[in-house]
Amino acid sequence: MGGPNLEIFxxxxxxxxxxxxxxxxxxxxxxxxxxxxxxxxxxxSLDRTIQHIPTDQSGIREEIARIKAERLAKRVQREAEDNGPKP
Incomplete structure (x- = not known):
């Protein structure tokens, strides 16, 4: 077919x-x-990630409560901005 030159190539x-x-x-x-x-x-970035993951049940519950509180605060702030003064 191709020969030795093709095989070398x-x-x-x-x-x-x-x-x-x-x-x-x-x-x-x-x-x-x-x-x-x-x-x-x-x-x-590293400052936005959790560096220490809780391993016991109470630590996990505290972390879940903190996350829920943050989400609730953001939602309340967003709703306040949406229902703000309208022209």
């Missing part, structure tokens, strides 16, 4: 494509310039 392609990909995508500068900004857009 295919072998070199199979060998060099992964090497070139590793060299390009493994560069720390490329990672810092491309991946880190996208990661910051995709995932919330």
């Amino acid at each position: 295919k072998f070199s392609l199979y060998l060099f494509v992964p090497i070139v990909a590793l060299v390009h995508f493994g560069d720390p500068e490329w990672y810092r310039d491309t991946v880190v900004p996208y990661r910051n857009k995709l995932f919330p």
Whole structure:
């Protein structure tokens, strides 16, 4: 069919494509310039995440109560803004 030249070309392609990909995508500068900004857009910052997850039942109940209170406060504030003075 293709002969030995085709086999050499295919072998070199199979060998060099992964090497070139590793060299390009493994560069720390490329990672810092491309991946880190996208990661910051995709995932919330550490101050917005819960760092200590409660393990006992009382801690879980307190956390649920805190979350419900925050949601209720936001809802009341949103309703107050919606029912505010109208021209």
